[in-house]
Amino acid sequence: MLTNNIHSALPHMTLHENMPLAPLCTLGVGGEAEIFAAPSSIEDMHILFSAVMKEGVPVYVLGGGSNVLFPDGLIRGVVISTQNLNSIEWRTPITADIDAGFKLSGIMKALRERGLGGFEFAAGIPGTLGGAIAGNAGTGGHGVCECAEYVCTIEPDGTIRNWNENEIAYSYRKCSLSDGKRIIVSARMTFRTAQPKDKDVLESYLLRRGTQPHGLRNAGCTFKNPEGNSAGKLLDECGCKGLRVGDAVVSDLHANFILNMGHATSSDILELIRQCYQRVYDSTGIKLEPEIKILGPCPCI
């Protein structure tokens, strides 16, 4: 029924039923989306989202999949991917309108080519601009939202809205536009002319990456740093490194990274998250908050 309604609104759009999501996220786990669609224009995204909202079925927006944990089994509703929204248009020498599905690595490359800077903190962060704005991704006290002049969203009532920088509240790994109800479709991003010190700053961010696991499936930091503390340090002190459930393992290099060593399931990872959370809570009383976006019941209370 839903596919029929979407088809009549968007006859040219391919809808995938029972689409496996594991290949679409960096952890490589999770079940199938009942319906999956990846519109190739903001107009199509708008029509699709409006049709789906009218039906009242669950919707989940997927960017690069580098910060999500999908449950095993069938995921009811529609997973909408931004993977085909990936254009960048320069408006001024330092300002560009960038689609939500454009990769952060692509932005870094474009800035290098144009002799621009001010985005070094995003070096090495996988995923898309939309996902990065939704979670205010960043490092070293900086986040992607600080470069956004305005953000364009499709609202749950079907309207398209531009939020200017004064209307967007953001802090560490948080953005007011990310309440799971709207889709970020593009943003106007402002950078600055590169400065000689940028190279060293970039180098220092890339050096930090050396303390994180390479070449193994993961979704970045499992937990957010609690105020004034480091989640990785707390997890390490509580003996979490090397903890294992099935093929899900806490990295020996950095305790805040959970790795899929081959055939981990989402349930394995959720159980490992629960065990890590519990260990830290039992020995420190601190309730860690997951940084990974868990679709479905969260094991941390």
Ligand SMILES: Cc1cc2nc3c(=O)[nH]c(=O)nc-3n(C[C@H](O)[C@H](O)[C@H](O)COP(=O)(O)OP(=O)(O)OC[C@H]3O[C@@H](n4cnc5c(N)ncnc54)[C@H](O)[C@@H]3O)c2cc1C
């Ligand atoms: C090796 C590795 C290193 C990492 N290092 C860092 C780091 O240093 N700093 C950091 O902050 N993160 C880091 N991450 C986590 C992740 O890369 C970032 O959070 C990234 O910004 C997520 O973007 P994404 O496109 O992959 O989003 P996804 O994983 O696809 O989605 C993440 C969340 O954003 C929502 N979302 C995605 N796109 C949209 C949209 N267009 N509109 C509305 N909601 C949307 C999703 O529904 C979901 O809730 C790392 C991950 C990995 C695997």
